[in-house]
Amino acid sequence: xxxxxxxxxxSSKILKVIRHTEKEYTFRMEFTGEVKPGQFFEVSIxxxxxxxISVSGIGNNFVDLTIRRVGRxxxxxxxxxxxxxxxxxxxxxxxxxxxxxxxxxxxxxxxGTGVSPVRGVIxxxxxxxxxxxxxxxxxxxxxxxxxxxDDLKTWDEKLQLxxxxxxxxxxxxxxVGLVTxxxxxxxxxxxxxxxxxxxxxxxxxxxxxxxxxxxGFTDSNITVSYERKMCCGLGKCGHCRINDHYICxxxxxxxxxxxxxxxx
Amino acid sequence: xxxxxxxDGFAKVIGNLLDDYRIFAPVRKKGAGRFTDVxxxxxxxxxxxxxIELEAKSDYSSKEFLTPLSExxxxxxxxxxxxxxxxxxxxxxxxxxxxxHALKRIDxxxxxxxxxxxxxxxxxxxxxxxxxIGCGHSYDNCFCVSMDSNKCGDDYVFSVDLIDGKIxxxxxxxxxDRIFSAAGGAVQDVTPRFVTENDVKVEIPDAIxxxxxxxxxxxxxxxxxxxxxxxxxxxxxxxxxxxxDVFYSDNGKVGERRRVGASCMVDRYTDVAGGGQYRKTNGxxxxxxVLHKISDFKKxxxxxxxxxxxxxxxxxxxxxxxxxxxxxxxxxxxxxxxx
Numbered sequence: 001x002x003x004x005x006x007x008x009x010x011s012s013k014i015l016k017v018i019r020h021t022e023k024e025y026t027f028r029m030e031f032t033g034e035v036k037p038g039q040f041f042e043v044s045i046x047x048x049x050x051x052x053i054s055v056s057g058i059g060n061n062f063v064d065l066t067i068r069r070v071g072r073x074x075x076x077x078x079x080x081x082x083x084x085x086x087x088x089x090x091x092x093x094x095x096x097x098x099x100x101x102x103x104x105x106x107x108x109x110x111x112g113t114g115v116s117p118v119r120g121v122i123x124x125x126x127x128x129x130x131x132x133x134x135x136x137x138x139x140x141x142x143x144x145x146x147x148x149x150d151d152l153k154t155w156d157e158k159l160q161l162x163x164x165x166x167x168x169x170x171x172x173x174x175x176v177g178l179v180t181x182x183x184x185x186x187x188x189x190x191x192x193x194x195x196x197x198x199x200x201x202x203x204x205x206x207x208x209x210x211x212x213x214x215x216g217f218t219d220s221n222i223t224v225s226y227e228r229k230m231c232c233g234l235g236k237c238g239h240c241r242i243n244d245h246y247i248c249x250x251x252x253x254x255x256x257x258x259x260x261x262x263x264x
Numbered sequence: 265x266x267x268x269x270x271x272d273g274f275a276k277v278i279g280n281l282l283d284d285y286r287i288f289a290p291v292r293k294k295g296a297g298r299f300t301d302v303x304x305x306x307x308x309x310x311x312x313x314x315x316i317e318l319e320a321k322s323d324y325s326s327k328e329f330l331t332p333l334s335e336x337x338x339x340x341x342x343x344x345x346x347x348x349x350x351x352x353x354x355x356x357x358x359x360x361x362x363x364x365h366a367l368k369r370i371d372x373x374x375x376x377x378x379x380x381x382x383x384x385x386x387x388x389x390x391x392x393x394x395x396x397i398g399c400g401h402s403y404d405n406c407f408c409v410s411m412d413s414n415k416c417g418d419d420y421v422f423s424v425d426l427i428d429g430k431i432x433x434x435x436x437x438x439x440x441d442r443i444f445s446a447a448g449g450a451v452q453d454v455t456p457r458f459v460t461e462n463d464v465k466v467e468i469p470d471a472i473x474x475x476x477x478x479x480x481x482x483x484x485x486x487x488x489x490x491x492x493x494x495x496x497x498x499x500x501x502x503x504x505x506x507x508x509d510v511f512y513s514d515n516g517k518v519g520e521r522r523r524v525g526a527s528c529m530v531d532r533y534t535d536v537a538g539g540g541q542y543r544k545t546n547g548x549x550x551x552x553x554v555l556h557k558i559s560d561f562k563k564x565x566x567x568x569x570x571x572x573x574x575x576x577x578x579x580x581x582x583x584x585x586x587x588x589x590x591x592x593x594x595x596x597x598x599x600x601x602x603x
Binding site: 004005008009050087228231246249261 | 537
């Protein structure tokens with residue numbers, strides 16, 4: 001009977017804890033099943049509840065879950081360290097098909113923790129032989145809020161990375177400004193056939209898409225991923241529904257041609 | 265077969281059924297209504313036929329056994345996670361035609377939305393057989409005829425209509441026929457009563473354009489609605505829930521996971537980590553709920569979610585009428601199509 005219970009979590013060992021910022025850590029969890037970037041797990045800590053966390057990295061025997069200490073459940077996760085166990089269910093959702101972005105000009109635009117679900121896609125792009133037409137714009141609130149610092153260095157070498165922060169203390173030498181600022185200047189040969197992926201907080205996604213359309217991107221070449229309150233991941237609890245779509249089942253990754261009509 | 269029994273005969277039938285079934289039926293709670301000396305009709309497990317309220321429409325719907333307001337699903341001990349047990353005794357639920365139609369909607373979400381069946385719902389559902397309460401007349405706020413849920417097929421084990429003190433029962437199920445026949449009632453053809461007209465009528469547009477979402481008609485509910493969520497909790501087709509973990513105070517490592525009813529009208533329904541919230545005003549929440557019931561569910565599954573029982577109107581402390589809103593949406597759509 002228990003095999004048929006989709007709510008029964010399994011126990012997963014914490015292989016490694018990677019600290020990004022004071023509030024954000026990546027938990028490398030033992031996992032050997034099928035999983036794609038952009039999918040999510042329900043991470044449960046008895047006593048506190050469950051939270052949907054997207055997959056930020058995939059390896060032979062692990063998945064990375066990058067968790068921000070912002071809620072009741074995620075606070076408790078930070079009390080668990082290497083060798084301990086967490087309870088997981090998943091993966092859920094459709095995730096990204098990384099193959100789709102191999103050919104032609106591609107731009108990935110991500111803000112804050114929105115980098116987690118697209119990290120696997122950016123990694124795949126960065127491993128392609130000629131990544132001169134693969135652009136990545138990543139924005140964080142401040143230099144202290146930067147995630148995946150080691151990756152950012154690699155990406156900067158292998159593909160066209162623009163790293164920016166919304167604001168910075170005096171003396172900061174990097175880019176300062178919202179991600180939207182860097183779209184107009186993207187050196188694209190043919191924006192109308194270029195592909196874009198946009199993931200981040202709702203206002204960032206809204207204004208990024210406006211800029212992309214101004215640049216000449218078509219709706220059907222834009223892919224978005226949504227963060228909603230997914231209590232079950234199974235299409236039952238109702239919290240993540242938008243119009244006739246369940247983000248946990250039909251998403252969280254959508255083609256913008258479809259998603260442009262979504263109203264919460 | 266059909267039977268006509270006096271109340272003693274019916275009491276015998278129920279008495280016999282109680283050996284093999286737990287029976288959930290509308291029960292009148294004296295003085296439990298929202299005003300002084302007003303009763304409330306809720307669903308409860310009965311032990312005697314006299315407890316069953318067959319006349320009044322229940323304030324709460326028949327979903328209560330299948331989707332309890334709070335249900336423990338898992339137990340956590342220090343080393344393992346264990347599924348909660350469930351009483352395996354079969355269950356009879358008394359419901360009206362609208363309630364039986366609503367069951368199809370609940371099944372749709374819990375058993376057929378997405379690849380996974382909800383095991384906790386399924387194990388309850390597998391225990392349930394339905395008893396139809398006939399409707400001799402339409403009740404306040406009912407609009408089942410407009411929603412095409414006033415009549416139901418023969419998906420019940422027997423029906424009951426209380427007419428002039430006698431129970432009229434249509435008994436299509438053989439197992440139950442034996443029990444009715446043993447109770448000594450008169451055998452005669454019985455057709456459960458169904459209403460064919462309601463005072464309240466609604467008209468739902470075939471297609472609701474997205475522009476209705478930003479229509480000003482919702483603004484009224486931002487001020488009138490107090491987002492108490494009662495409409496969701498009495499609705500026979502609302503199925504949303506939230507996970508909740510509870511740990512015992514004497515041993516903090518041992519506890520249980522429950523799922524509790526959730527309301528899309530109540531604060532925190534859309535909250536995400538870090539303080540994001542997707543529908544802040546009560547008008548937006550009303551729009552989300554109404555369009556689910558009369559449009560979004562249909563887009564996904566091909567038939568309307570709302571069954572027209574009118575319980576949301578009956579319970580609303582602000583006298584907001586769901587059927588009125590549907591007709592306002594219809595008017596607004598017509599207006600937009602014209603212009």
